[in-house]
Amino acid sequence: MSILNFDYIVVGAGSAGCVLAARLSEDPSVQVALIEAGPPDTSALIHCPAGIALMARTEIVSQGFNTVPQPGLLGRTGYQPRGRTLGGSSSTNAMAYIRGQQVDYDTWADRGCSGWAWADVLPYFLKAEHNERIHNEWHGQNGPLNVADLxxxxxxxxxxxxxxxxxxxxxxxxxxxxxxxxxxxYQVTQRAGERFSAAKAYLTPNRSRANLHVMTGVTVDRIGLVDGVARQVHTLQGGQSQTLTARREIILSAGAFQSPALLMRSGIGPAAHLQSLGIEVLHHLPGVGENLHDHxxxxxxxxxxxxxxxxxxxxxxxxxxxxxxxxxxxxxxxxxxxxxxxxxxxxxxxxxxxxxxxxxxxxxxxxxxxxxxxxxxxxxxxxxxxLQPDSRGRVQLTDRNPHSAPLIDPQFLxxxxxxxxxxxxxxxxxxxxxxxxxxxxxxxxxxxxxxxxxxxxxxxxxxxADTVYHPVGTCRMGQDAMAVVDAQLRVHGVPGLRVVDASVMPRIVSGNTNAPTIMIAEKAADWIRASRP
Missing domain, CATH: 3.30.410.40 (Cholesterol Oxidase; domain 2)
Known part of the structure; x- marks a missing residue:
C-alpha cells in the first residue's frame, strides 16, 4: 500500500469533476488529484457524435445499471446507463445544451438553498459557455464549453x-x-464536428499542468475520516490498494448513483441500512440515497x-x-x-x-x-x-463491495x-x-x-416508459434533517467533504442535466477556493 498526498482529491471525472479539477488546478500552489474508475476518453465512439448509437450496445465507455423492478412500470426493470470514462456522461449523452427554467433555481433558493436563485446561477452558466451563434446577455462567449448549432x-x-x-x-x-x-x-455541445464533452472543454487543455494528476481505471472503495475530518480516499486498482490523503478537501463528483453509494460505503448515511450490511456507522445522515428522481x-x-x-x-x-x-x-x-x-x-x-x-x-x-x-x-x-415528476425513490447499497452495482429504485410513476x-x-x-x-x-x-x-x-x-437519463437528488442540498449537503455543498457533519454533481439538486431542473451540472461545479469551485485557509 502506498500513500499519496494532495490538497484536493476529486472523485469522479464526469461533468462536475472535470470542471473542478481544471478550476482548482489553476492555482499552481495546490496539488489536485482527479480519480476516474473508467478508461481515458480515447474511443472514437465518444468523439464522433453519431457514435452514441453504438454506446448502449457496447458499454465500452459506459456502465449499464438496472433499476429494481418498478411497480409503476408494470414490474419491469429499467435501464440506467451512465458514462464511465473521462467526461462521464458528457462523453456519452446526446449533447443537447439546456439549462432549465429560471423558476427551477428560484425554487431551490425558496427551499432554503441560499445562493442558488436564477440571478445567482446565470453568471456561472455564462462563465462556462462559449456559444458560437448567439451573442446576447443570455449567453457566454468566452467559456471553455463550446455550444454550437447542429x-x-x-x-x-x-x-x-x-x-x-x-x-x-x-x-x-x-x-x-x-x-x-x-x-x-437543439444547440449541442460540439465543436468542428466533434463532441465537446466536459473533459474536452476543461480537462484536455490543462493536462500538462504539473499540479493536476489524472488517474483512470481507479475504483474508490471508501472515504476515511481522521479525527472526524474527511482526509483519506481508499482506492483499488489492478488488485492493489492505495490510500490518497487530502490536506484540504475531498470532493465527490461520482454522480447520482455512485456519490451516495460511496458515502454509504464510508459509513456516512442512514444508520439502519448501513448496519444491515455490517458497515460501521461513522455519521448517521438519513437523507443519503433518498430523494432520487428522474425524468x-x-x-x-x-x-x-x-x-x-x-x-x-x-x-x-x-x-x-x-x-x-x-x-x-x-x-x-x-x-x-x-x-x-x-x-x-x-x-x-x-x-x-x-x-x-x-x-x-x-x-x-x-x-x-x-x-x-x-x-x-x-x-x-x-x-x-x-419535466417535474412528483415520484421519489432511493439508492441503496447491495453490499460493501465497491464493484457491486447499487440498488436503484426511482419509483417511476x-x-x-x-x-x-x-x-x-x-x-x-x-x-x-x-x-x-x-x-x-x-x-x-x-x-x-x-x-x-x-x-x-x-x-x-x-x-x-423509462428514464431519459437524468437522475438527480440523492445527496440533496438543504438545511433540514434529510438534507445531505448545505448550500455550499459541504456534507453535513463531516468537515473536509463536499458533494458536487447532479445528486445535490433538491428538485430536478426542467431539461437536460449536463449544463446545470457544469454550472454547479463552476459555482462550487469558487466556494472551495474562497474557503482556503
Whole structure:
C-alpha cells in the first residue's frame, strides 16, 4: 500500500469533476488529484457524435445499471446507463445544451438553498459557455464549453419543427433565452464536428499542468475520516490498494448513483441500512440515497418507408452511412455529426400548468429499448418526457463491495399526477406527429396510436416508459434533517467533504442535466477556493 498526498482529491471525472479539477488546478500552489474508475476518453465512439448509437450496445465507455423492478412500470426493470470514462456522461449523452427554467433555481433558493436563485446561477452558466451563434446577455462567449448549432441538421428534424408550428407551438431558435417554451432545433455541445464533452472543454487543455494528476481505471472503495475530518480516499486498482490523503478537501463528483453509494460505503448515511450490511456507522445522515428522481420518458415511434434521409437499417441506409463515415473521417462533416435527438420542444401538458412541464426530443431514427434493439427500415422517434415528476425513490447499497452495482429504485410513476401529465403530454405529441409536415412521410406505430382512452394510454405508458437519463437528488442540498449537503455543498457533519454533481439538486431542473451540472461545479469551485485557509 502506498500513500499519496494532495490538497484536493476529486472523485469522479464526469461533468462536475472535470470542471473542478481544471478550476482548482489553476492555482499552481495546490496539488489536485482527479480519480476516474473508467478508461481515458480515447474511443472514437465518444468523439464522433453519431457514435452514441453504438454506446448502449457496447458499454465500452459506459456502465449499464438496472433499476429494481418498478411497480409503476408494470414490474419491469429499467435501464440506467451512465458514462464511465473521462467526461462521464458528457462523453456519452446526446449533447443537447439546456439549462432549465429560471423558476427551477428560484425554487431551490425558496427551499432554503441560499445562493442558488436564477440571478445567482446565470453568471456561472455564462462563465462556462462559449456559444458560437448567439451573442446576447443570455449567453457566454468566452467559456471553455463550446455550444454550437447542429452542423448538418437532418431534413426530418426541420419537418418536425414545421409540424410543431402547425400544431400551434411557437418556433424558437434558443431554448435558453428569455423563455423556454416552443419548438426548434437543439444547440449541442460540439465543436468542428466533434463532441465537446466536459473533459474536452476543461480537462484536455490543462493536462500538462504539473499540479493536476489524472488517474483512470481507479475504483474508490471508501472515504476515511481522521479525527472526524474527511482526509483519506481508499482506492483499488489492478488488485492493489492505495490510500490518497487530502490536506484540504475531498470532493465527490461520482454522480447520482455512485456519490451516495460511496458515502454509504464510508459509513456516512442512514444508520439502519448501513448496519444491515455490517458497515460501521461513522455519521448517521438519513437523507443519503433518498430523494432520487428522474425524468420519466415514453417514446413514440413511426415508420417512414423509403425515407433515406433518416438513419436506418437498409441497403441504401448502409451506403449513406459509409459515405457519412468517410466525410467525418476526412473533414469532420456530414451525417455522423448528428446527435440523433436533433429537434425538441417544451410545452404545458395542460393550459393551467404554470410552466412548461413536457419536453420532446425528436430522434431521426427508430429508437427501441434505448437503442439496444435493432429495427429494420427507416423511421423516426419522439421522446416525451415529464419535466417535474412528483415520484421519489432511493439508492441503496447491495453490499460493501465497491464493484457491486447499487440498488436503484426511482419509483417511476408512483404518483398518479405524473401519469396524468405524461398522458396529456403524449396526446399533444401525437398531434404534432399527425401534422402534414410529418404525416405525409411516416405513420406512428399502432401500439401507441391505437391507445385512445385514458386507461389504454396509461397502460401503454406503464408498459413502455423509462428514464431519459437524468437522475438527480440523492445527496440533496438543504438545511433540514434529510438534507445531505448545505448550500455550499459541504456534507453535513463531516468537515473536509463536499458533494458536487447532479445528486445535490433538491428538485430536478426542467431539461437536460449536463449544463446545470457544469454550472454547479463552476459555482462550487469558487466556494472551495474562497474557503482556503
Amino acid at each position: 452542423q448538418s441538421p437532418n431534413a426530418f428534424a426541420q419537418r418536425f419543427v414545421e409540424a410543431g408550428v402547425q400544431a400551434g407551438l411557437a418556433h424558437t431558435t434558443d431554448f435558453n433565452g428569455p423563455t423556454q417554451e416552443g419548438v426548434g432545433l 420519466p420518458d415514453a417514446v413514440l415511434v413511426a415508420d417512414a418507408p423509403g425515407q433515406n434521409d433518416l438513419i436506418g437499417v437498409s441497403p441504401r441506409g448502409a451506403w449513406r452511412t459509409l459515405q457519412a463515415l468517410w466525410a467525418w473521417r476526412q473533414h469532420r462533416t456530414g451525417g455522423l455529426t448528428t446527435n440523433f435527438a436533433e429537434g425538441g420542444a417544451f410545452y404545458k401538458s395542460r393550459p393551467d400548468e404554470a410552466h412548461p412541464d413536457i419536453q420532446l426530443h425528436f430522434v431521426v431514427a427508430k429508437l427501441v429499448d434505448h437503442g439496444r434493439q435493432l429495427t429494420l427500415g427507416h423511421g423516426y422517434s419522439l421522446h416525451v418526457c415529464l 408512483s404518483e398518479p399526477r405524473d401519469v396524468q401529465r405524461l398522458r396529456d403530454g403524449i396526446r399533444q405529441a401525437q398531434r404534432i406527429l399527425a401534422q402534414p409536415a410529418l404525416a405525409a412521410y411516416g405513420r406512428e406505430w399502432a401500439a401507441s396510436a391505437n391507445a385512445r382512452t385514458d386507461e389504454q394510454l396509461e397502460h401503454w405508458i406503464r408498459k413502455n
